[in-house]
Amino acid sequence: MKVFFRRVHLYLAFAAGLVFLVQCLTGAVLVFEDELTHALYAGRYTVAVPAAQPRQSLAVLADHLRQLKPKSKLLGFRVYADPARTVELTYRETPARPDDTQPAEGRGFRHKSAAPRSAGVDKPKGRPERGNTAFLNPYTGQVVGLLDRQDRGIFKVAEDLHRRLLAGEVGKTVTGLSALFILVITATGVVLWWPKTWALLTGRLRIRWSGSGKRITHDLHVVLGFYCAPFLFGLALTGVIMSYRWAAEGLFRLTGTRPTVGIAAPRSALPGRPRTLAYDAALRTGQQVYRTAEFWRVGAPKDSAAAICISAPSTLPWRAAGLDTLFADRTTGAALGQHLYSRQSAGAQLRRLAKLLHTGEIGGAWTKALALVVVLCSLTFPITGVLLWLNRTRRKQPKKTRTPVTV
Numbered sequence: 234m235k236v237f238f239r240r241v242h243l244y245l246a247f248a249a250g251l252v253f254l255v256q257c258l259t260g261a262v263l264v265f266e267d268e269l270t271h272a273l274y275a276g277r278y279t280v281a282v283p284a285a286q287p288r289q290s291l292a293v294l295a296d297h298l299r300q301l302k303p304k305s306k307l308l309g310f311r312v313y314a315d316p317a318r319t320v321e322l323t324y325r326e327t328p329a330r331p332d333d334t335q336p337a338e339g340r341g342f343r344h345k346s347a348a349p350r351s352a353g354v355d356k357p358k359g360r361p362e363r364g365n366t367a368f369l370n371p372y373t374g375q376v377v378g379l380l381d382r383q384d385r386g387i388f389k390v391a392e393d394l395h396r397r398l399l400a401g402e403v404g405k406t407v408t409g410l411s412a413l414f415i416l417v418i419t420a421t422g423v424v425l426w427w428p429k430t431w432a433l434l435t436g437r438l439r440i441r442w443s444g445s446g447k448r449i450t451h452d453l454h455v456v457l458g459f460y461c462a463p464f465l466f467g468l469a470l471t472g473v474i475m476s477y478r479w480a481a482e483g484l485f486r487l488t489g490t491r492p493t494v495g496i497a498a499p500r501s502a503l504p505g506r507p508r509t510l511a512y513d514a515a516l517r518t519g520q521q522v523y524r525t526a527e528f529w530r531v532g533a534p535k536d537s538a539a540a541i542c543i544s545a546p547s548t549l550p551w552r553a554a555g556l557d558t559l560f561a562d563r564t565t566g567a568a569l570g571q572h573l574y575s576r577q578s579a580g581a582q583l584r585r586l587a588k589l590l591h592t593g594e595i596g597g598a599w600t601k602a603l604a605l606v607v608v609l610c611s612l613t614f615p616i617t618g619v620l621l622w623l624n625r626t627r628r629k630q631p632k633k634t635r636t637p638v639t640v
Contacts, residue, residue: 235425242421243622249414250615252398252407257612259395264593264605266388277378279317280370288371291320291512291531297374298322298367308364310531312371312516318528319368319377326365409476415469419462426459447624454617457610464607471591474584484587485580492581499570501540501563510534510541514566519543519559522568530556540569547574551596552582554589 271278295307304326311321368378390399398404428434437459440452474480485491512531519529523545530544540560547555555574562569574582589595593604 238421238424242418242425245414245418245421246615246618249411249418250618252411253415254612254615255398256395256408256411257608259391260608261605261612262391263388263395264601264608270388274378277368277380278319280319280372280377282316283372286372288316289374291516292510294320294322294369294371294374295512297369297376298324301367301376302326307533309533310512310516311528312531313528314526320371322367322369323364324367405476409473412469412472412476416466416473419466419469422458423462426455426462450617450620450624453613454621458614461607461610464603465611468591468604468607471587474587475591481584484583485578488579488583490578490580492578499540499560500538501534501560501569510563511561511566512541515541515543515561515563516566518561518566518568519545522559522571523557534563539563541566549575551589552586554594555582555585 291310291312294310298305298307302324305324306326308323308325311323313320363382365382366380367376368380369376393399396405396408398407400407426437428437437455440456441448444452474484510533516529516531519531520526523529523543525548526545528545530542532542532544534541541563542558542560544556544558546553547557549555552574555577557574558572560569560571561567586595593601
């Protein structure tokens with residue numbers, strides 16, 4: 234039986250090996266993307282806090298952006314609790330397509346739900362609008378940095394390589410198949426690792442560095458493979474969930490739930506009311522409701538009667554990537570309603586958790602470090618696997634025997 238598993242392991246490894254190597258390399262780059270980006274572009278994200286200078290209002294900051302980008306359209310703000318952080322303004326410079334409609338709860342913020350249009354309710358539909366980002370000093374209004382969403386920096390290229398191999402939908406299909414293969418490779422690897430007797434268990438749990446080169450190669454592949462197997466299986470499984478619709482739908486069937494339906498976005502005011510938007514009052518309302526949040530997102534309304542939405546990370550354990558959303562009156566900033574992440578279905582929450590598990594963000598810095606170690610160890614598997622295969626094929630080749638020469 235092990236011969237069958239060995240062949241499956243070998244053939245799938247040959248099929249997915251190169252893609253797996255690329256994904257490990259790019260994954261190692263992406264694990265600490267946020268931390269590296271903030272370190273490389275510190276001036277974009279942090280400013281000196283003056284002793285006795287108040288923060289400028291969001292409306293004034295928006296005016297500073299309009300002076301720099303007269304044709305820009307404001308999409309939203311991101312305000313941090315840290316007083317040394319810049320305020321991030323999301324904006325669009327080119328007109329939207331005719332079918333590019335956006336939900337009231339924040340352009341640049343993603344909500345995957347929809348509600349039928351009825352009296353007093355907006356219908357969120359389509360993908361969220363992603364714009365460029367301007368980083369402003371909240372005390373002086375100075376624009377300290379701009380980030381174009383089309384920017385092809387090292388991390389964007391690494392992400393495209395990781396997800397699509399720089400080949401669009403074809404590349405995405407290939408990486409999805411690779412993730413499926415890794416699931417089988419990992420499972421068959423554990424079967425092949427499993428010792429026949431308990432006496433052999435010790436030799437399968439440690440690397441014999443004093444052995445020959447072939448022995449060390451074998452141990453690196455087998456022993457490291459065993460320790461990394463649970464994590465690799467989890468990485469591949471979450472990759473499959475993010476790559477295939479049927480896998481994501483399986484989460485809903487598994488939990489007996491359906492995708493979350495309906496973010497009721499109240500109508501804030503009737504058309505014809507004052508056009509001034511109370512962004513600061515709405516932000517203060519959101520800060521009072523979400524007091525412990527690391528940041529707050531304030532979304533620009535999509536029309537003349539839509540409410541302002543304020544989103545903040547969920548306080549649920551392990552689910553800070555989910556957003557709680559508050560809707561505020563556009564003229565007074567008073568709370569009109571709320572959508573909590575905890576009200577989303579179990580399947581929807583698990584789908585969001587898949588990305589956090591895949592990237593290592595689920596537990597913060599220590600799980601990111603663990604993900605990095607696993608990815609770096611996994612880089613050796615295609616190499617040691619090929620070496621093991623070469624050693625095995627050479628061993629099977631019959632030795633040539635010299636025939637005596639007769640005179």
